[in-house]
Amino acid sequence: MAHQPQPYPLTAEAVRTWSSLALAALGRAREDIDAINVYPVADADTGTNLYLTAESADRELGDLLAGVTDGTAGTSLPEAVRAFAHGALIGARGNSGTILAQLLRGVADVLGEEPDGPGGPEGRDPARLLAQALTRAAEEAYRAVAHPVEGTMLTVATAAARAAETAARAAGTAADVAGAAYDGARAALAETPGQLAALGRAGVVDAGGCGLVAVLGALWQALSGREPAPEPVRGRAVPVPRPPEPCAEEERDGGPAYEVIYLLEAAETEVDRLRTRLDALGDSLVVVGGDGLWNVHVHVDDPGAAVEAAVVAGRPYRIRITHFGDERRRARGERSQRAVVAVVQGEGLAGLCGEAGATTLLARPGEPPAVAELADAIREAHAREVVLLPNGAELRAVAAAAARQARAEGVRVAVIPTRSEVQGLAALAVHDPEGTFDEDVVAMTAAAGATRYGELAVAERQSFTSAGICQAGDVLGLIDGDVAVIGTGLAETAEAVLARMLGSGGELVTLVLGPEVPDELAERLEAYVQHGHLAVDTVTYQGGRWSAPLLIGVE
Structure with a gap:
C-alpha cells in the first residue's frame, strides 16, 4: 500500500469507523461468502454468521457511544475497543463468527489497556501498537480452536499479523500497518485452496478467511481514508472456477449431527476442563472469551451432553441447538426461504425440534429468553420467512416484540401461539416448507390449537x-x-x-x-x-x- 500522508489516528473514532465499514463490507459479501462455504461444514452460512457477529459488535459499540454525551470524543480507545470485542463475543455465530470474536478480543487485549496502566496505548507508537494487537489476535484465535487447521481464517490471520509486524519495523504509520495486514491476508487467502483439501476439491478459497479479508480492508480504510479497490471476483476471493460441491466427507454425512452454541459464565479453570469434555464429544470446538464470560461452539451428536458439560462448568445461557441435516440440504441448493424458531426447555426436546428442521433456543426454568435473544435467534435463521413457536404462555409478549423487530428488518414473521412444547411438536409435524407461508402458518396453528x-x-x-x-x-x-x-x-x-x-x-x-x-x-x-x-x-x-x-x- 502507498504511504498515506495524513492518516487518521488510532482512536475511538477510528474503531467506530472500522466497525461500521466492516459491517457494511460483510453485508455486501455475505451471500458470496455463503456460496463458497465448504469447510468445516458445507452449510452455506459463514458469510451470514460473520455478518451477524459484526452486527452484534457494532451494536454494542453504538450503545456505548450513545450513552456518552460527547460521542467518540468522550470515549477512550480502550473503552471503544473493549465494547467492540465484547459485542462480538456475546453475538458470535458459527465457527467463523466465534473465531472473529476471539480475534477482536486479541486486539482489545492490547489496545484495550488503560492509558495509566503498564504498557497503556497512550503515548506509544500507534503502528507498533496495532501490529502487536494483530499478532495477539492471531495467537489467541489459534489457542481458542481445539484442533487448528491450516488453510482457514487462522492461517489468514497469522499472515496478516506477520505482514503488520514487518510494516511496523519499517517505521510505517498505523495506516501502513493496517494496509500491510490487508495485503498479507489477501495473499494468504489466495493460497488456501492448496492448503486444505476440501477447498481444493471445491475450487474455492476459505470462506472465513474471505470474511477476515473484508474486516481487515475495513480497518485499513478507517485508518487511511482510502477505500480498498473492488475485488474483480465474487466474495472478495480468488476466482471460483466452479460452483462449490459437498466434499466426499459431507456426502457421506459422517460428521456430527448438531451445532451447539452457548454463552457461559465460568472460571477459567472450569473452562479448561470443559474443553476436554467437549473435545471428546465432537469436533469444530472453539471456546473464546475470558474474564468469566465465554462463547462456546461445538459440533456433536449428543447436544444434551454438550449442555450438561456446560452446567457442570458454570452457568450456560443463550443456548442454541441446530440440526445440520437441514443446513446440508440447503448447501446443496435445496435451501428454503422459510425457517422455524422454537423455544424449548430440555435438551431432548431441542433435539426433536432440530431434527424437524427448527432452530431451537434452549431456555432454563425460570429464565425465559429476552426479546433481544429471541430476535437474535430469528436473525440467525437467516430466512425471509420465519415461523416462531414460543411454547409458553408467558412468552407470547416476548415473541410478539421479537417478531416486530424482525419485521422491521424485512423478515416476514408469524408467531404461532403455542403454550407448551407438545403443541410446538404438533405444529412442527405438519410444517410444510414448500407450501405458501400463509397455508403453512394456518396448518401449524390449527395443529397446535387441536392439541x-x-x-x-x-x-x-x-x-x-x-x-x-x-x-x-x-x-x-x-x-x-x-x-x-x-x-x-x-x-x-x-x-x-x-x-x-x-x-x-x-x-x-x-x-x-x-x-x-x-x-x-x-x-x-x-x-x-x-x-x-x-x-x-x-x-x-x-x-x-x-x-x-x-x-x-x-x-
Whole structure:
C-alpha cells in the first residue's frame, strides 16, 4: 500500500469507523461468502454468521457511544475497543463468527489497556501498537480452536499479523500497518485452496478467511481514508472456477449431527476442563472469551451432553441447538426461504425440534429468553420467512416484540401461539416448507390449537389452586395451564390427568419424560392408554435436562 500522508489516528473514532465499514463490507459479501462455504461444514452460512457477529459488535459499540454525551470524543480507545470485542463475543455465530470474536478480543487485549496502566496505548507508537494487537489476535484465535487447521481464517490471520509486524519495523504509520495486514491476508487467502483439501476439491478459497479479508480492508480504510479497490471476483476471493460441491466427507454425512452454541459464565479453570469434555464429544470446538464470560461452539451428536458439560462448568445461557441435516440440504441448493424458531426447555426436546428442521433456543426454568435473544435467534435463521413457536404462555409478549423487530428488518414473521412444547411438536409435524407461508402458518396453528396439553409439577409450598389447597411436595396435574388434579405420586396423578384429557376424545397421546422420571412410568402410562382407549396411539420422548417431570399432549 502507498504511504498515506495524513492518516487518521488510532482512536475511538477510528474503531467506530472500522466497525461500521466492516459491517457494511460483510453485508455486501455475505451471500458470496455463503456460496463458497465448504469447510468445516458445507452449510452455506459463514458469510451470514460473520455478518451477524459484526452486527452484534457494532451494536454494542453504538450503545456505548450513545450513552456518552460527547460521542467518540468522550470515549477512550480502550473503552471503544473493549465494547467492540465484547459485542462480538456475546453475538458470535458459527465457527467463523466465534473465531472473529476471539480475534477482536486479541486486539482489545492490547489496545484495550488503560492509558495509566503498564504498557497503556497512550503515548506509544500507534503502528507498533496495532501490529502487536494483530499478532495477539492471531495467537489467541489459534489457542481458542481445539484442533487448528491450516488453510482457514487462522492461517489468514497469522499472515496478516506477520505482514503488520514487518510494516511496523519499517517505521510505517498505523495506516501502513493496517494496509500491510490487508495485503498479507489477501495473499494468504489466495493460497488456501492448496492448503486444505476440501477447498481444493471445491475450487474455492476459505470462506472465513474471505470474511477476515473484508474486516481487515475495513480497518485499513478507517485508518487511511482510502477505500480498498473492488475485488474483480465474487466474495472478495480468488476466482471460483466452479460452483462449490459437498466434499466426499459431507456426502457421506459422517460428521456430527448438531451445532451447539452457548454463552457461559465460568472460571477459567472450569473452562479448561470443559474443553476436554467437549473435545471428546465432537469436533469444530472453539471456546473464546475470558474474564468469566465465554462463547462456546461445538459440533456433536449428543447436544444434551454438550449442555450438561456446560452446567457442570458454570452457568450456560443463550443456548442454541441446530440440526445440520437441514443446513446440508440447503448447501446443496435445496435451501428454503422459510425457517422455524422454537423455544424449548430440555435438551431432548431441542433435539426433536432440530431434527424437524427448527432452530431451537434452549431456555432454563425460570429464565425465559429476552426479546433481544429471541430476535437474535430469528436473525440467525437467516430466512425471509420465519415461523416462531414460543411454547409458553408467558412468552407470547416476548415473541410478539421479537417478531416486530424482525419485521422491521424485512423478515416476514408469524408467531404461532403455542403454550407448551407438545403443541410446538404438533405444529412442527405438519410444517410444510414448500407450501405458501400463509397455508403453512394456518396448518401449524390449527395443529397446535387441536392439541390439549398437560403437565406434571411438584408443589414447592402450600398454596391455593383451582383444584383446592396443595401442600409442599404434592404432585400437581395441570391441564391447559390450570391445576386440575392434586396427587401424591407421579403415576397416579398422570393417570388422572390422562383420564380427564382423553374424556373428550383423542387419537394420539404424546408423553415427554423429564430427566428424573423412570422409563417404567412411560410403560405404565402407555399400558393405561391402550387398556382404556384402544384406538389411541402413544409416542414417548425424553425431554432431557430442564424439562418438566412430565408433559402430555393429546391430539
